[in-house]
Amino acid sequence: MRAFNFSPGPAALPEAVLEQARAEMLDYQGRGLSVMEMSHRSAEFMAIAETAEADLRALLDIGDDHHVLFLHGGASMQFAAVPMNLCAAGDVVDYIHTGSWGTKAIAEARRLANVHIAASSEAENFTRVPSPTEWRLTAGAAYCHITANETIGGVQFHDFPATGAPLVADMSSDLLSRPLDMGRFGLVYAGAQKNLGPAGLGVVVVRKDLVGRARTQTPRVLDYAIQAEHGSMFNTPPTFPWYIAGLVFRWAREQGGVLAMQRAVERKAAKLYTAIDESDFYHSPVRIADRSLMNVPFTLAEPRLDGAFLAGAEARRILNIRGHRSVGGMRASLYNAVSEKAVDALVAYMGDFEAERG
Numbered sequence: 001m002r003a004f005n006f007s008p009g010p011a012a013l014p015e016a017v018l019e020q021a022r023a024e025m026l027d028y029q030g031r032g033l034s035v036m037e038m039s040h041r042s043a044e045f046m047a048i049a050e051t052a053e054a055d056l057r058a059l060l061d062i063g064d065d066h067h068v069l070f071l072h073g074g075a076s077m078q079f080a081a082v083p084m085n086l087c088a089a090g091d092v093v094d095y096i097h098t099g100s101w102g103t104k105a106i107a108e109a110r111r112l113a114n115v116h117i118a119a120s121s122e123a124e125n126f127t128r129v130p131s132p133t134e135w136r137l138t139a140g141a142a143y144c145h146i147t148a149n150e151t152i153g154g155v156q157f158h159d160f161p162a163t164g165a166p167l168v169a170d171m172s173s174d175l176l177s178r179p180l181d182m183g184r185f186g187l188v189y190a191g192a193q194k195n196l197g198p199a200g201l202g203v204v205v206v207r208k209d210l211v212g213r214a215r216t217q218t219p220r221v222l223d224y225a226i227q228a229e230h231g232s233m234f235n236t237p238p239t240f241p242w243y244i245a246g247l248v249f250r251w252a253r254e255q256g257g258v259l260a261m262q263r264a265v266e267r268k269a270a271k272l273y274t275a276i277d278e279s280d281f282y283h284s285p286v287r288i289a290d291r292s293l294m295n296v297p298f299t300l301a302e303p304r305l306d307g308a309f310l311a312g313a314e315a316r317r318i319l320n321i322r323g324h325r326s327v328g329g330m331r332a333s334l335y336n337a338v339s340e341k342a343v344d345a346l347v348a349y350m351g352d353f354e355a356e357r358g
């Protein structure tokens with residue numbers, strides 16, 4: 001039996017996707033070889049790549065004015081690729097700082113650009129998203145960067161304000177969880193291993209007019225213009241993760257697309273947050289309006305019970321709910337592939353644990 005997997009990443013994949021990958025593992029569509037074993041330039045893989053891109057474009061309503069790139073290096077590589085491609089060395093870039101992934105994006109950008117922190121919730125321990133009225137944006141900034149969903153702190157942007165400079169969003173843990181108005185964004189990027197597929201792949205959606213101005217020393221594999229020109233195949237792309245992500249995109253479309261994903265995650269998150277809020281034993285540190293629907297951190301009234309809580313969860317096959325080492329407590333990640341049944345099992349367990357030990 002498959003466990004209830006609340007891993008923050010690499011995270012649960014839809015069972016139907018794993019089944020299909022298994023069925024196609026040794027002999028992809030009668031070709032007598034695995035997707036892992038075929039050339040990225042073969043007709044079979046080109047079809048896989050094109051279908052994946054077409055499905056992602058359909059899911060997020062991405063038009064012709066944006067490139068979609070499938071790249072190595074995960075989200076962290078984009079922490080560097082974004083400034084290398086979108087600004088010159090002395091340019092000012094604005095960052096909104098809402099948690100630990102933002103900290104890392106900022107640290108990387110500081111090596112490459114003149115970073116201005118336009119707003120931060122660090123003083124409140126990253127428990128909220130600063131409202132746009134508090135943002136101090138720089139006139140003429142090359143771009144404004146946000147972390148749409150802070151996977152560790154559980155803080156999520158539920159609205160995207162209009163910014164003068166192109167808006168750049170790290171959506172590693174919430175891309176495909178809701179519809180997006182791509183017209184609002186200059187660039188969106190995500191590591192695949194949270195909500196899109198296996199580790200080893202990053203997706204970049206970038207407005208075409210922002211591409212082609214990478215600084216001259218940018219390594220060519222990181223240059224969006226070069227990757228776009230080569231259909232993300234300037235070098236060998238991560239073919240197997242790309243294929244699995246394609247199966248996830250097809251699955252998401254079959255489920256009803258991003259609106260259906262959004263409704264499902266809203267239901268799951270409502271169940272879990274209600275259980276937390278209705279109890280005196282569990283606590284969510286995040287301001288209600290800014291709570292993440294994807295990653296739900298919570299603490300127990302008595303941290304000395306954390307070990308017993310985790311052990312009891314494992315006994316019920318509820319896995320990977322230990323909070324990040326930087327914040328402690330618990331965290332349940334509710335990505336698209338996590339079923340409502342899994343959330344029901346977690347909520348039931350939380351009730352039983354509180355009744356027994358709380």
Ligand SMILES: *Cc1c(COP(=O)(O)O)cnc(C)c1O
Binds near residue numbers: 009075077171172173
């Ligand atoms: C996991 C994560 C990252 C880092 O992703 P890698 O693919 O490991 O580089 C960056 N940003 C956010 C929001 C994440 O959740």
